[in-house]
Amino acid sequence: xxxxxxxxxxxxxAMAGKDCVAIAADTRLGVQAQTVACDFRKVFKMNDRLFVxxxxxxxxxxTVDQLLKFRQNLYExxxxxxxxPKVFSNVLSxxxxxxxxxxxxxxxIVAGLDENNKPFLSGMDLIGAPVYTDDFxxxxxxxxxxxxxxxxxxxxxxxxxxxxxxxxQALLASxxxxxxxxxxxxxxxxxxxGVTSRELKARQD
Amino acid sequence: MARRYDSSTTTFSPEGRLHxxxxxxxxxxxxxxxxxxxxxxxxxMASEKRVTSGLLAPSKTSEKTYKLCDHAACTxxxxxxxxNILIDQAxxxxxxxxxxxxxxxxxxxxxxxxxxxKQAYTQYGGLRPFGVAFLFAGYDPHHGFQLYQSDPSGNYSxxxxxxxxxxxxxxxxxxxxxxxxxxxxxxxxxxxxxxxxDAEEExxxxxxxxxxxxxxxxxxxxxxxxxxxxxxxxxxxxTLDESGKECVQRTLTVxxxxxxxxxxxxETAAAGDA
Numbered sequence: 466x467x468x469x470x471x472x473x474x475x476x477x478x479a480m481a482g483k484d485c486v487a488i489a490a491d492t493r494l495g496v497q498a499q500t501v502a503c504d505f506r507k508v509f510k511m512n513d514r515l516f517v518x519x520x521x522x523x524x525x526x527x528t529v530d531q532l533l534k535f536r537q538n539l540y541e542x543x544x545x546x547x548x549x550p551k552v553f554s555n556v557l558s559x560x561x562x563x564x565x566x567x568x569x570x571x572x573x574i575v576a577g578l579d580e581n582n583k584p585f586l587s588g589m590d591l592i593g594a595p596v597y598t599d600d601f602x603x604x605x606x607x608x609x610x611x612x613x614x615x616x617x618x619x620x621x622x623x624x625x626x627x628x629x630x631x632x633x634q635a636l637l638a639s640x641x642x643x644x645x646x647x648x649x650x651x652x653x654x655x656x657x658x659g660v661t662s663r664e665l666k667a668r669q670d
Numbered sequence: 671m672a673r674r675y676d677s678s679t680t681t682f683s684p685e686g687r688l689h690x691x692x693x694x695x696x697x698x699x700x701x702x703x704x705x706x707x708x709x710x711x712x713x714x715m716a717s718e719k720r721v722t723s724g725l726l727a728p729s730k731t732s733e734k735t736y737k738l739c740d741h742a743a744c745t746x747x748x749x750x751x752x753x754n755i756l757i758d759q760a761x762x763x764x765x766x767x768x769x770x771x772x773x774x775x776x777x778x779x780x781x782x783x784x785x786x787x788k789q790a791y792t793q794y795g796g797l798r799p800f801g802v803a804f805l806f807a808g809y810d811p812h813h814g815f816q817l818y819q820s821d822p823s824g825n826y827s828x829x830x831x832x833x834x835x836x837x838x839x840x841x842x843x844x845x846x847x848x849x850x851x852x853x854x855x856x857x858x859x860x861x862x863x864x865x866x867x868d869a870e871e872e873x874x875x876x877x878x879x880x881x882x883x884x885x886x887x888x889x890x891x892x893x894x895x896x897x898x899x900x901x902x903x904x905x906x907x908x909t910l911d912e913s914g915k916e917c918v919q920r921t922l923t924v925x926x927x928x929x930x931x932x933x934x935x936x937e938t939a940a941a942g943d944a
Contacts, residue, residue: 535769538739542761545731 469570470591472497474645475507475520475605478615478636479576481584481598482628485656488516488576489636491605491667493648494523503648503669511537513660514578515550516653517557520605521571521591529569532560550577550585554595561593568592574602582657607643614639625654625661633665641668679792679799690799691792694822697748697801703835703892704734704745706805707849708817709881712909713807715745716885718835718893719902732921735906739764741774741917742808743908747835748822749801756800760784777808781818781826789824799823803834807908809917815908830873831884837892844888850874878907886934898934900927 474495479488494505508518509530517533519526536556540548548556554575561569574588588602589595596602600619603611614635623631633652640647650665676689683689702718717734733750737743738760746753763783767775784804791799799822806818806826819834820826831849833841850873876884882905890898905922922930 531769531772535765538765538768539761542737542739543758 467497470521470572471606471645473521473523473526474643475526476603476607476611476636476640476643476646477507477518477520477574477605478601478603478611478632478639479516479518479574479586480601480615480619480623480628480632480635481576481586481621482623482625484578484582484584485625485628485654486516486576486578486584486586487625487628487632487652487654488518488574489632489650489652489665490518490520491636491640491646491648491650493646495645498644500648506651508651508653509533510653510660511553511577512547514655514657515548515553516576516655517553518574518576518604519571520573521569525569525571529557529560529571529573533557536560549579550575550587551579553577554585554587554589558589558593558595561589561591565592572604574604576602576655578655578657606645607639610639610642611635625656629654629661629663637665637667678796680794680796688792688823691823694799694801695803698803698821698834699836699838701747701835702734703833703837703841703889704747704805705831705833705841705845705885705888705892706745706807706817706819706829707831707845707881707885708815708829708875709878710875712878712881712907713809713815713817714878714881714885715743715805715807715906715908716882716889717745717747717904717906718889719904721902732904734904735921737919738780738806738808739768739775741810742777742780742806743906743919744804744806745906747803747805752800753802753804756784756787756802756804759787774810776810776812777806777816778813778818778828780808781806781820785820785824785826787824788820788822792823805832805834807906809908809910830875833888833892835892837894841888841892844891845884848884848887850876878909882907882930883934883937886930887938890934898931900924900931903927903931905930 474493477490488508490507492504494502510516568591577585579585586602587595587597601615618631618635650667652663654661679690702720704717707714735745736757764775788800791797803821809815817829818826819832831845905927907920909918911918
């Protein structure tokens with residue numbers, strides 16, 4: 466029997482470019498080997514400059530998304546300003562560690578633009594241990610593949626269009642060798658001027 | 671006579687009154703006035719800002735108007751410290767409802783929650799009641815735009831137009847005559863009755879712009895009759911955006927408030943001449 470983190474399947478990557486970030490995820494929802502849906506969302510927009518990608522057990526993916534929206538809403542009401550990506554990342558880490566001995570089975574990544582429009586990336590394990598990088602973060606069932614693809618294709622300071630291409634190729638190639646992820650993909654490019662979202666034409670197997 | 675029965679919130683007087691609750695209501699009658707008016711396409715809430723010292727640094731954008739969630743807001747009359755607790759309660763409740771039902775909380779349920787919380791302090795625990803009255807403005811798809819008033823007793827009611835705080839009686843009586851009255855020069859009290867009218871008077875619900883002017887007019891009357899100054903007023907509107915689905919909550923800028931005040935002054939001058 467496989468690990469609970471591999472029960473539903475996921476592949477999510479976020480990359481930093483020049484004054485922009487991009488985050489992409491597959492859209493498969495499976496129950497072990499059986500594919501159940503190919504339009505399952507794993508990347509969630511928190512605001513125009515902040516996205517979170519949640520890989521892992523699907524029920525926790527949806528619950529944590531709702532929890533994050535709840536916490537973010539309360540923050541904005543009390544502080545009368547938007548949450549910065551770094552603060553958001555910490556809130557998420559906090560939520561996960563609170564459940565240290567009965568955790569949410571997700572391993573999230575956070576991608577956004579900070580107050581100065583500079584890219585922010587972070588990833589963490591299921592109990593909230595964070596890692597901050599300036600190039601890329603990956604999560605899901607194909608991380609081995611994704612690390613290899615990103616390390617090979619990535620270069621710093623890419624413009625949004627090139628970032629989109631690089632990220633898409635990295636994700637598509639990674640999921641094809643993973644039985645549990647794929648079946649469609651979504652990519653979001655975030656710049657200070659807005660968000661562009663595209664669906665990728667992917668192998669439906 | 672009331673002395674023996676007024677020190678405990680949780681004791682009725684022989685006349686069947688809760689004196690602590692009544693004293694709490696008294697505390698609010700010294701606070702800055704808040705006026706709320708239900709309009710055709712939204713809600714207007716105007717509040718008097720009582721600036722106690724020029725040295726005060728502004729900590730938040732408002733001491734009177736507070737956003738509770740995307741589709742509800744409130745204005746406060748009374749003890750700000752007490753209000754902060756209740757506002758936080760309301761915000762948590764709205765958030766938890768959305769979390770549980772993935773839907774916006776119906777406005778009346780939000781108001782009722784806050785009021786039930788207030789009521790507990792009139793029946794249990796030996797704690798004093800909250801010295802706050804609220805005007806709640808909200809929108810939901812079930813009942814459209816709604817305006818509610820609540821007081822320290824935990825009682826609430828829905829209104830088309832109302833006022834709380836200092837001189838609220840004068841405010842309410844002005845609203846009674848002017849709300850829904852037909853606009854023209856001279857007094858708007860009389861309405862021409864034709865054979866087609868029913869027994870009850872037709873109320874013509876104003877639009878937001880008109881409601882704003884009426885609110886400013888009422889506020890000027892309650893603010894010790896001094897010349898209305900935009901800096902002392904906080905004007906808030908709640909409307910729907912073009913899609914008709916999302917609420918737009920706005921506090922007017924000083925320039926925009928000035929404009930409304932000028933329009934009201936022009937209206938009263940014209941009415942005076944007529």
